[in-house]
Amino acid sequence: DIEYRCPVCQGSLVDQGQYRVAEEVDVEESRFINRRHYLHKARCRCGGSRSKAPPPVRGVPGTLYSPRFIARLICDKFRLSLPLYRQYGVMKTEGLNLCRSPLTRLLHRHVDAMEAIIRLIWDHNRGEEYLACDESPVRFIGAEKKQAYLYCGLSDKAVTFAISTGRSKKIAEDIFGPNPDRLLQTDCLNIYNNENLSGTHAGCLAHMRRHFFNAIFSFPSESCLILGKIWELYLIERELNGKARSEEHTSEL
Numbered sequence: 001d002i003e004y005r006c007p008v009c010q011g012s013l014v015d016q017g018q019y020r021v022a023e024e025v026d027v028e029e030s031r032f033i034n035r036r037h038y039l040h041k042a043r044c045r046c047g048g049s050r051s052k053a054p055p056p057v058r059g060v061p062g063t064l065y066s067p068r069f070i071a072r073l074i075c076d077k078f079r080l081s082l083p084l085y086r087q088y089g090v091m092k093t094e095g096l097n098l099c100r101s102p103l104t105r106l107l108h109r110h111v112d113a114m115e116a117i118i119r120l121i122w123d124h125n126r127g128e129e130y131l132a133c134d135e136s137p138v139r140f141i142g143a144e145k146k147q148a149y150l151y152c153g154l155s156d157k158a159v160t161f162a163i164s165t166g167r168s169k170k171i172a173e174d175i176f177g178p179n180p181d182r183l184l185q186t187d188c189l190n191i192y193n194n195e196n197l198s199g200t201h202a203g204c205l206a207h208m209r210r211h212f213f214n215a216i217f218s219f220p221s222e223s224c225l226i227l228g229k230i231w232e233l234y235l236i237e238r239e240l241n242g243k244a245r246s247e248e249h250t251s252e253l
Helices: 067-078 084-093 100-113 115-126 169-176 205-214 220-252
Strands: 041-043 050-052 130-139 147-154 159-164 183-185 200-202
Touching (some): 084 100, 115 147, 147 169, 159 169
Parallel strands (some): 130 183
Antiparallel strands (some): 147 159
């Protein structure tokens, strides 16, 4: 607040219409609550009609959870990678005592309901002109086959994931789909050397760079030359990313 009185002559100060922007990072209150709705009933004195207040909108009919609670549960789980047991801990510290099992069932129920949206995102990603693919081994606990592979597809607009117990050319084609007009970038694993997957198959500089590091002692001059070229490309990428972040920050301001 501005003191609109001159400390010298005690006269009124006139706002000149000029201002400066002062930024502040703060936190808006967001907490879990157990809200009670008192639904009143009413009837006519003649007894001919009765009425009652409608209940609040539920995210799932027959449950206690609001649409906002379910949206928070899903976003924290998949957008922020916050496991349910940690979300349960946050709820408990805020005075909301719920069982974890209903939360798990609630999450699975809505994930199943979003299956159609997930398929649309996959179909969209498969049709992109550029797609970066990779896979990583993951382990199951208590399963007969303890190892599987998590496949990731990254385009300019979306990231998609799929899990499979195998790793082969057929599985890669089933997951990422055939697209002869696509530029596919991978770590050059043999399963991606498939003409049906893409018209152009590009490699990964990070994976390729390791081979030149290993060849330094055998071919020092040639390896150092290639490593220098790769480093120049990394510098260009860093500069472009810095400009993009700067432009994004400017647009936010």
